Amino acid sequence: MSAEQWSGKLYRAEQVRRGERLAATQQGVGMYQLMERAGAAVFQVLEQSYTPQHHLLVCCGGGNNGGDGYIVARLAREAGFPVTLWQQGDEAKLQGDAARARDAWLAAGGQILPPEDAIPDSTEVIIDALLGTGLHGEVRPEGQRLIAMINRIALPVIAIDIPSGLCADTGKVLGKAVKAQSTVTFIGSKQGLWTAQAAEYVGQVRFAGLQVADAFEHIEPPSAWLIQAPDVALFLSPRQRDAHKGDHGRILLAGGDLGMGGAIRLAAEAAARAGGGLVAALAQPDNVLSIVAARPEIMALGWQASEQTVAKQRLHWADVLVLGPGLGQSSWSQSLYNELTKTEKNHVVDADGLNLLARSPDYKNNRIITPHPGEAARLLACSVQEVEADRFHAARALQQQYGGVVVLKGAGTLVDDGTHCWVCPAGNPGMATGGMGDVLSGIIGALLGQGLSLVAAAQCGVWIHSTAADRCAAEGERGMLASDLFPHIRQLVNPR
Known part of the structure; x- marks a missing residue:
């Protein structure tokens, strides 16, 4: 401006x-x-x-x-x-x-x-x-x-x-x-x-x-309102000098089916980089070693449908759930989704979690959903063109049908809580690459774990994610990777 x-x-x-x-x-x-x-x-x-x-x-x-x-x-x-x-x-x-x-x-x-x-x-x-x-x-x-x-x-x-x-x-x-x-x-x-x-x-x-x-x-x-840096800074107050890791959220991330271990790893590291106190992941057993080897701070566990107690214990331990990065749509995916989605805890549903939600729609006020236009179209049973023709209408329709807070991703990402709508002015075409949405869901989950409300976590998470990408784009939009955002995320969650 x-x-x-x-x-x-x-x-x-x-x-x-x-x-x-x-x-x-x-x-x-x-x-x-x-x-x-x-x-x-x-x-x-x-x-x-x-x-x-x-x-x-x-x-x-x-x-x-x-x-x-x-x-x-x-x-x-x-x-x-x-x-x-x-x-x-x-x-x-x-x-x-x-x-x-x-x-x-x-x-x-x-x-x-x-x-x-x-x-x-x-x-x-x-x-x-x-x-x-x-x-x-x-x-x-x-x-x-x-x-x-x-x-x-x-x-x-x-x-x-x-x-x-x-x-x-x-x-x-x-x-x-x-x-x-x-x-x-x-x-x-x-x-x-x-x-x-x-x-x-x-x-x-x-x-x-x-x-x-x-x-x-x-x-x-x-x-509607634009999401701006001063608004985000109001939510991210300095930490108490006597703080400990339990004060900043236990975030459980679930997904990572075979061949998609990178998605859950990206989401989990994003949660850690955005300030989550303790971060755990549930994934296919074959993906656990690679997650821990790449980022040992993530407490990764393998999960099979026969091991329901593992999921229940981890969900009981967690303050916040992020469900969907790399989840897939296999029988394993559906079993894990069914096991976790009934939670009364605040949670984020992304990626294939949204595709499974579209199969069995429900309404919840303790949830943030983060669809891109294709996922939004499936959730609304319409075309992508209809979503993009009026994104404000689509975001409100999603909120009215599914409850909670909606993050409609894309150029000018929208955040809608059913009463108010916010628009993120940051972001660039370099974000059109695999893993970016997983990083966003991890950031939002971490902010929920640190005590932000659903709508504040969605607003802040979207702004931090897009602004980090804009800082990355100073070196060129083409070739940007989702993991390139991590150093910038850490800077942005520590406003000066």
Whole structure:
């Protein structure tokens, strides 16, 4: 975000449209004055990176988003920037404040041109003011053609409020969307800027409250919140000087069927690195030696269906259970799942534990489930495309059907407790590799063991996991391994 103070609250587009008028009225600000402030905020972002030697192309649409573009164009021209302005559609049909902004541009000596078949060769920066936050259906063919042209030329783009073609509520691309280098969003940050496909299109998100954000926040309750470092630090207080290992949780992790011993080992080490006091693992007997040899701090035990007392004893010993990393879906897997899943203790269900849960759904309030979109689709008996089309809706639907807290993984991971939803802004494509989810479930389990509530452990765990991956990505996203996160996890659970 920008240097302007921002609370981390997120909103749906309709909330902002409704609330901005009330907030402006309360502050004695006219809507055109608000439009002037929006244009000025975008121009300020432009000035921070570019000089009047850079030639601008401002692409305006037919609504108030286009009006914002006219104001940016006028301010840039007055500052000495060479400006070309394209109007998609008939500029004579502009109404209200957008028409007033158009007239001010013309009065300042500006020209209005229709879009051409190619971006002018002189263009160095593009201002996207084509489509605003009110878009719901797919972009029309003429708009898609212009958006494709903007993306093809690969020049830096500053998007006004939201990249054209991106749904402000879901982060879904509606046919085609502009790929921006930065997006300046106004008054209330739109929830769709932070999840789903948005990561590919928004660039750096900057916030401009337009001097009415405080009033707006008193009018409209947020639809979601971003998870931020200060929030995480509040949950991770320094340890008492006389602490001992029993104070920080006994975490039992169960999984590791044949051929998948690495998953349970990764999850168990993540639990230890995230501060779990004592960490134990139940796995196929053939995997025990490799787990202990790699990390002797993990108390690994082999388990067979005939040895039910071993599982019961370990579960009685544990404060928290993590069920699913490398669990598989064999008869062995099903037996271990059946043995442990009835627990009244707080627990995390991940990976194949979720696939087994989808076969026999139940509702529990002492559980965190951590599905990726494919697992979420199985749990909801729908397609992955339906999950990704509205991740906020999918996360809430999962919580309502299965209870507890839901962590819907993916770009812009969501945490939903049935009443509130949080979005993680951290993470990168390097995380798309085997074992990353196992590490996350281990971190969350450790935080539960250290006394955090289900929702706090989910929020903190997701943020720590994604932020550790971002630190790893400083050395390159491609080739990142799940185990590369361990040193960074240890740093992040010890905030300074």
